[in-house]
Amino acid sequence: MSNYSFPAARLQRTLTDPSKTPLVVVACGSFSPITHMHLRMFEMAVDHVRQNMSDVYEVVGGYMSPVSDYYNKAGLASAAHRVRMCELACEQTSDWLMVDPWEAMQSSYQPTAKVLDHINHEINTVLGGIRTSPTSDEHRPARVMLLGGSDLLQTMSQPGVWSKEDLDHILGLYGIFVIERSGSAVSDALDPLREWGDERGRDWVGNIHIVRQLIANDISSTRIRQFLRWGMSVHYLLPNVVIEYLREHGLYREEAPKEKEKGKERADSSSAAAAAAATSSS
Numbered sequence: 001m002s003n004y005s006f007p008a009a010r011l012q013r014t015l016t017d018p019s020k021t022p023l024v025v026v027a028c029g030s031f032s033p034i035t036h037m038h039l040r041m042f043e044m045a046v047d048h049v050r051q052n053m054s055d056v057y058e059v060v061g062g063y064m065s066p067v068s069d070y071y072n073k074a075g076l077a078s079a080a081h082r083v084r085m086c087e088l089a090c091e092q093t094s095d096w097l098m099v100d101p102w103e104a105m106q107s108s109y110q111p112t113a114k115v116l117d118h119i120n121h122e123i124n125t126v127l128g129g130i131r132t133s134p135t136s137d138e139h140r141p142a143r144v145m146l147l148g149g150s151d152l153l154q155t156m157s158q159p160g161v162w163s164k165e166d167l168d169h170i171l172g173l174y175g176i177f178v179i180e181r182s183g184s185a186v187s188d189a190l191d192p193l194r195e196w197g198d199e200r201g202r203d204w205v206g207n208i209h210i211v212r213q214l215i216a217n218d219i220s221s222t223r224i225r226q227f228l229r230w231g232m233s234v235h236y237l238l239p240n241v242v243i244e245y246l247r248e249h250g251l252y253r254e255e256a257p258k259e260k261e262k263g264k265e266r267a268d269s270s271s272a273a274a275a276a277a278a279t280s281s282s
């Protein structure tokens with residue numbers, strides 16, 4: 001890891017309101033490829049903080065952490081490509097979002113709790129926290145919170161996916177912003193967690209902040225990969241700089257072997273490909 005340095009150039013190092021707790025939002029995922037919705041999730045979290053929690057928090061940073069090549073999921077581009085696409089998207093479309101390549105650079109899969117611990121350590125121990133005002137030397141620890149869709153929250157109550165210890169760590173210590181996503185009802189995702197949280201005497205649900213999608217946006221990376229394989233347009237679904245990168249490197253043109261085996265995807269692809277073929281022949 002000698003070539004690693006924590007990206008902090010866009011981290012707001014001083015609070016604008018000295019009474020607030022600095023807040024850093026972190027999204028973990030495969031980002032294969034990054035879409036407009038991944039970027040928009042952060043804006044939605046900021047709006048949620050401004051509208052509901054502005055008496056407590058000031059958002060000072062936002063990080064994406066792409067998973068490494070050791071994540072067992074079919075059809076992903078290499079971590080190097082995914083990190084670079086996220087970096088290009090953040091550089092070209094945002095003035096505050098950053099990409100932390102630490103997780104992607106590890107030589108084994110890192111659970112999300114470890115990724116949050118890493119970012120927490122870099123900001124609050126290595127950098128010493130966030131300055132409370134330009135005229136003071138006082139520093140305050142930033143609160144780190146996870147950001148994800150309601151499908152991610154849903155996996156948290158699926159047996160065998162997350163360890164109870166990690167859920168306790170993530171939901172108890174850090175907290176999560178959950179962007180509602182069609183197909184993953186928030187109440188279905190919350191109910192089992194509520195039971196488990198109570199069972200252990202912890203208030204997990206108090207640390208789960210639900211963000212409603214007032215304009216529904218159902219972009220998914222799986223769909224983008226399918227469109228690319230079928231030679232369909234992905235314009236206006238992801239930043240142009242990412243589309244350019246995909247073209248340059250010829251990414252997602254072939255179906256990954258494991259993806260071929262997935263029945264659901266085959267069913268989806270045959271109906272959508274038929275629709276695409278019908279459109280192009282009409």
Ligand SMILES: Nc1ncnc2c1ncn2[C@@H]1O[C@H](COP(=O)(O)OP(=O)(O)OP(=O)(O)O)[C@@H](O)[C@H]1O
Nearest residue numbers: 029030031037148149152181217218219220221222
């Ligand atoms: N359209 C969306 N609405 C809400 N959350 C989203 C949306 N797209 C992605 N997310 C969230 O962003 C995070 C990272 O996304 P991820 O890389 O898994 O994208 P994805 O589109 O779900 O990917 P894939 O289709 O490959 O599973 C996850 O927590 C996911 O729930």
Ligand SMILES: O=C(O)c1ccc[n+]([C@@H]2O[C@H](COP(=O)([O-])O)[C@@H](O)[C@H]2O)c1
Nearest residue numbers: 028029030031067111112113161162163
């Ligand atoms: O830490 C865990 O136990 C854990 C269990 C399931 C999923 N995650 C993380 O959740 C993210 C899911 O991304 P994706 O693309 O598979 O939807 C990814 O960053 C995983 O590392 C993490």
